[in-house]
Amino acid sequence: MRITDDILYVGVNDHNIDLFEGQYIVPNGMAYNSYVINDEKIAVMDTVDAAFGDEWLKNIADVLNGATPDYLIIQHMEPDHSANIQKFLEVYPNIKVVGNAKTFTMIGNFFRDLKLADENKLEVKNKDTLTLGKHELTFVFAPMVHWPEVMVTYDSKDKVLFSADGFGKFGALDAEEDWDCEARRYYVGIVGKYGAQVQNLLKVAATLDIQTICPLHGPVLTENLEHYIGQYNTWSSYGTESEGVMIAYTSVYGNTKKAVELLAEKLKEKGCPKVVVTDLAREDMAEAVEDAFRYGKIVLASTTYNGDVFPFMKTFIEHLTERNYQNKTIGLIENGSWASMAGKVMTGMFEKSKNITWLETSVKIMSSMDEQNKADIEKMAEELM
Incomplete structure (x- = not known):
């Protein structure tokens, strides 16, 4: 799926899962989203659940048509998004993993036998940028939305916000269902405790020209963004919807x-x-x-x-x-x-x-x-x- 001329979808649908995070019923499955930004330098945004590593790698190879990625950007270390870091490095050993200090600590904790060399690491700080060519990425830290290492990424060229778990929902991408209902259930169940932190992130988002939101779960949002952002503002301020x-x-x-x-x-x-x-x-x-x-x-x-x-x-x-x-x-x-x-x-x-x-x-x-x-x-x- 092509999102913009240079941004392509390489995620997967999971219809085998019965309980998300071991507790949430997901009758229409889950989507684990991943994206490729194809520029002078090529960046892959996040991995997918461990059960879908081979399918994900094939999706990447298909869209790159023989090209080799330069970066693997990790916005969130939950295993449904990070499980294939080591597998990716086995296929593309010369890439740089992009993350913050907490990201790399968690990589060490999740992958005990993975020893990332310095040349395979690019540690970023809040508001740091990475230029791929035409695309300049800005990394915005979003601690406790809903893990401490979370960051989101803004692409100033295509005006895309890669929002990590923000604006996500239950349900695979091939399921037709109402966004509000399953996004609300997802938000309240998983992120709901951290309303203040979401409010902080929304304040930063308000300063950006966002035309597309690419979450790690659920559909890519391209229209009526004020509705989705408005819902998040209501939910995170504990207002009456x-x-x-x-x-x-x-x-x-x-x-x-x-x-x-x-x-x-x-x-x-x-x-x-x-x-x-x-x-x-x-x-x-x-x-x-x-x-x-x-x-x-x-x-x-x-x-x-x-x-x-x-x-x-x-x-x-x-x-x-x-x-x-x-x-x-x-x-x-x-x-x-x-x-x-x-x-x-x-x-x-x-x-x-x-x-x-x-x-x-x-x-x-x-x-x-x-x-x-x-x-x-x-x-x-x-x-x-």
């Missing part, structure tokens, strides 16, 4: 579920633009976490369990707080047949979260709903509007 209410619940015998269903019904009657109801025991946890960040208002409904909160709810809240969940409004529905503790536990789990607004109305069920619970649910729905 969509108006509506998410209700996340756990229920053992169905009584908490009945309360949730009543609340959802009341919200819809009052014209709530979107009501998302999620059974945390049965639905994909990553999807649930994504929705919790997407909407500005959330209701947590859980039974008390062993003097604590139900395990799936605890896991859900842990996913939120470890990703710096903030700037949200939260309501609580708790159920305890003899000693309600779920509300207290859930509240305590957010004690370090920033800018959390708690609804004045909460609902405390003792085994099953009574008339007071129904009245409180009506009141909660009103407060959420």
Whole structure:
């Protein structure tokens, strides 16, 4: 695939993977992107997952048509992007690996028997440039987006930002699916903790004339870039992307579920633009976490369990707080047949979260709903509007 006259795509699609990073369901696979900049000096941008080394090397050989690369630029050392560094050097032993100091430390840690000679290394610092001929590359460090060695690369000739894991998404390139949904799930799950660092990178990006974004996962972005950048700004500032209410619940015998269903019904009657109801025991946890960040208002409904909160709810809240969940409004529905503790536990789990607004109305069920619970649910729905 040709991206510009001189930039070519040499990545691969993975339809064999079941869980990305050992935890995220990827029904439409993954893309591991790599690019070649063909100039007086030839640069290859990143490698791919270990299982696809031969396919990747063939892709490179096909587009180079007998030419030899001069540089292998490593923007990110996660193995789905760096696994073939040693294999690449076996085929092209005279190239220079381009990275920063942390990159080379990680190369030593991942490849114990690879001894990179000085002539095979080009260590760059933040804002350093590399001229390939017509193309001048500027390296911009992006620490903790989402590893400490990450850097992105800007090509001033074709106005291309090679964005590392930024602007990536789940799904292979031959899968037709909505970018926002799978990019949001990818961002929240993998990068979501590091909003401040993403904001810093976006400030740098705002100073550049970017016409194309080439991420390490997902499609090359060439149109409507303000939308994608705007989404990243919302996600990384922990803003509200969509108006509506998410209700996340756990229920053992169905009584908490009945309360949730009543609340959802009341919200819809009052014209709530979107009501998302999620059974945390049965639905994909990553999807649930994504929705919790997407909407500005959330209701947590859980039974008390062993003097604590139900395990799936605890896991859900842990996913939120470890990703710096903030700037949200939260309501609580708790159920305890003899000693309600779920509300207290859930509240305590957010004690370090920033800018959390708690609804004045909460609902405390003792085994099953009574008339007071129904009245409180009506009141909660009103407060959420």
